[in-house]
Amino acid sequence: MYQFPTVAPLPMQQHAVKSHQDAKEMQLGLKVEGHGPAVVLLHSSMGSKSQWRMLMESMRGTHRLIAIDLYGYGDSAMPALGERHSLDDEVRLVQSKLDQLLAPGERFHLVGHSFGGGVALRLAHANPARLHSLALFEPTAFHLLDRKDKVLDDIRAVAHLTRVAADEDQRLAATEIFIDYWSGKGAFAALPPARQALFTSLLPKVPLDFQALIDDPLRPSDYSRMAVPSCLITGRDSPRCTHAIVNVLVARMAKAERHEIGAGHMAPVSHPALVNPIIEGFIRRIDGQASRAQ
Template identity: 45%
Template sequence: MKGRHTPMYSEQAIDDRGAGAPLILLHSSMSDRTQWRKLGEQLLSRYRVIAIDLYGYGESECPPAPEDFTLAEEAQRVARIIRQRLGDRRFHLIGHSYGGATALRLTHEQPSSVLSLGLYEPVAFHLLASSEPAHRIIRQVAERVAECLAAGNTAAATAHFIDFWSGTGTYQGLPAERQQMLDRYIAKVSLDFQALLREPLKAADYRELTVSVCLLRSRESPLPTRRIAEILERTLPRLEAHWVRGGHMAPISNAGEVNPHWIDFLDRIRE
C-alpha cells in the first residue's frame, strides 16, 4: 500500500538538546544553526533547544524549485521539522535577521503553536513601503548581488552583501577559508531576497498576533532593519523592545549583550 511521502530531514541539519519547554532557534542568512551555541548552552538546563539549518545553509538541502521560492515555503519547511520533532506541542521561537522574518511568517501561520516570539532585526522587507528610502536601499543591495551572480562573480556578490551589513572591507579582511565558505551561501542569499521582497503579507496582517514578543535592535544597523523594527513596534500588540550594541550581526558578534535579553524574556514568560 502506497502512502503519501513525508520528507525526512538530515539529523546533521538540526541540533536538538536539553529538556523542558521547546525553544526553536532560526539563524540569519549566511549563517547556520551553530550561531546559537552560546545561547543554547545557557538554556539547556531549562529548555529543549532545537536549532535548525534553514534551506540552503549548514547541512540542509536547497529549495526544490529556486525560481519559485517563497518565504512561506521556508516557514513551511521549518514547521514540518518542528512537527516531526514535537508533534502538536507548543514552542518558544527566536529568529535573527532572515530567521526572524521566517519566524514572523511561521507565527502568522500557526499563532496558537507559538508560546513566545523573540526577534533580532527581522529582515521583513515586505513591510516597507516601496517608495521609502529604506526599501530602495535594500532593493539595490539585492539587485547588486543578483547582477554579480549573473556575471559569475561570486566573490563580488558575497563581498557586497557582507560589507552592507558589517562595514566596507569586512569581507576582504576575512581569512580565505571563511570567504570560500560564505561564497558557498551567496546563491541562497539571493533567494532569500527574492522570498522577502515578493512576500505578500503587510504589517496589518500581523496586528492580530497576541503572542508576547521581545524585539531587539541596534542603532548601529542599516536603515532598513531599523525601519522594520519601528513598524513592528507600532504593529504587534504585545511587544517589548530593547536596544543593544553591535549592529545587525550582534547575536553573533556581541552575544554577551544580546543573550541575556533572550534569557530574561524567556524566564519571565515561563514564570
Template identity: 40%
Template sequence: MLHSSMSSKIQWFALMETLKKTHKVVAVDLYGYGEAPTVPAEKAGNFTMDDELALINKALAETLEKGTPFHLVGHSYGGAVAMHLALAMPERIQSLSLYEPMANHVVCEIDDALYEKQKELMGTVIEEIDRGNLKQGASMFVDFFSGEGLFFNLPEEVQEMLAACVRKMPLDYFASANKTLRMGRYGNLSAPTCLMAGKQSPDLSFAISQSLSGVIPGVDYHLVDAGHMAPITHGPLVNPIIEEHVRRHTSPN
C-alpha cells in the same frame, strides 16, 4: 531558533548551551544553509516563506510531540520567517524573540528612498552572483550589514563558506519582500514579543524594526549597542534579553 541569511543554526550555539539546561532546544538550518538541502529547482522561481515553514515543520515533527507549544527566536531573515510561522500557528507559540527581522516588504510601505536603496543593493549583489562572482556578491551583502571591508578581512575559509551559500540569499530577499505581504499583518501577532534593534545597524534594517515596534501588539522593544549582526558578534548583549523573555513566558510544568 532561526538564523539570518548567510548563516546557519551554529550562530545560536552559545544561547543553545544556556537554554538547554532548562528547555529542549531546536535550531533549524533554513534552505540552502548549514545542513539543510538546497531549494528544489522547481521552486527557485517562486520560492516563498511558506516553503521555509514546510522545512521547519518537518524539523518540529521530528523533535517535538504533536501540538507541543514552543518559544520562537529569529534573527534577520530568520526573524521574518519566525513572524510568518507565528502567524501560521499562533496556538503553539509561547513567546517570540526577534532581532531586526528583515521583513523586506515593509520598506516599500515606509520609506521610498530606503526602498530604492534596498533594490539597488540587491540588484548589484544579484548581478555579481549571476556573473559567477560569488565572493564579490557575498562581500557586498556582508559589508552592507557588518561594515565596509569586513568580508575580505575574514579568514579565507570563512570567505569560501559565505561565497558557497550566497546563491540562496536572493531567494531570502524575494521571499521576504513579497508584494502580497503587508506590515499590518504583524498586528495579528498574539504571542508575547520581544523585538531588538541595533543602535549601530544600517538604516535599512533599523527602520524595519522601528516600524514593526509600532505595529506588534504589546511589544517589548530593546535597543542594543551593536549592529545588525549582534546575535553573532555581540551575543553577551543579545542572549540575556532573549533568555529573560523566554523564561518569563515559560509556563510552569
C-alpha cells in the same frame, strides 16, 4: 492557516523501519539539546544552526533547544534554482522538522535573526496559538515597509548585485558587497581566506532570500491582531531599514517590547554576550508568567 499535522502510527514492524529512516533525516539541518519547554532557533542568511551555539549552551539545562538550518545553509539542501522562493517554503521546512520533534499541539518559544526573523514572523502569523513567545533580532521583513520608502533603495541595490553577480559567477565581489552592507565596510576583507570562500559558496541562496523577504504578501495590518508576547531587538549601528521594520512591528503588535544594544545587525553572532541575555531573560520571564497563571 498552517497546521502541524499528526501522522497515524504505523504497524510495529513498519514503524521501526520508518523511525530509523526519520532519525537519520532529522540529523540533517537540525541540532537539539536539553530538556524542558521547546525553543526553536532560526538563523540569518549565510548562517546556520551553529549560530545559536552559545545560547543553547546557556539554556539547555532548563529548555529543549531546537536549532534548524534554513534552505541552502548548513546541512539543508538548496531549493530548486530558477523557481519562485517564498517565506512559505521556509515555513514548511521548519514545520516538517517540528512535526518530527514536538507532540501534536505542543507550544514553543520562537527565536529568529535577520532572514530567520522574517521566517519566524511568517510562522508566528500562521500559527500564533502554537507560540509561547516570539523573540526577534532585526527581522528583515522588507515587505512590511512602504514600497516607496527610500530606506529600501539600498536593499534593492544589494539584492540586484547579488542576483546578477551570482548569474555571472562574479560571486566574490557580490559576497563582499553583501557582507559589508550588514557588517560594515571592510568586514569581508578582514576575514581569513577560508571564511571568505565559505561565504562566497553560500551566495546563490541570497537572491532567493531577498526575493522571499521583499515579495511576501503580508502587510503591517496582518500583525495587528497577533497577541503573542514578543521581544524585538535592534542594534544601534545597524542599517536604517532594520530599525524601520522594527518600528512598524512595535507599532502594530499588541504585546511587543523593544530593546536596543550597542552593536550592529550581526550582533547575535559578533556580540552574543549582549544579545543572548535579553532573549534568555525574556523567555524565562514568559515561562514564569505562565507558571504563575497556572
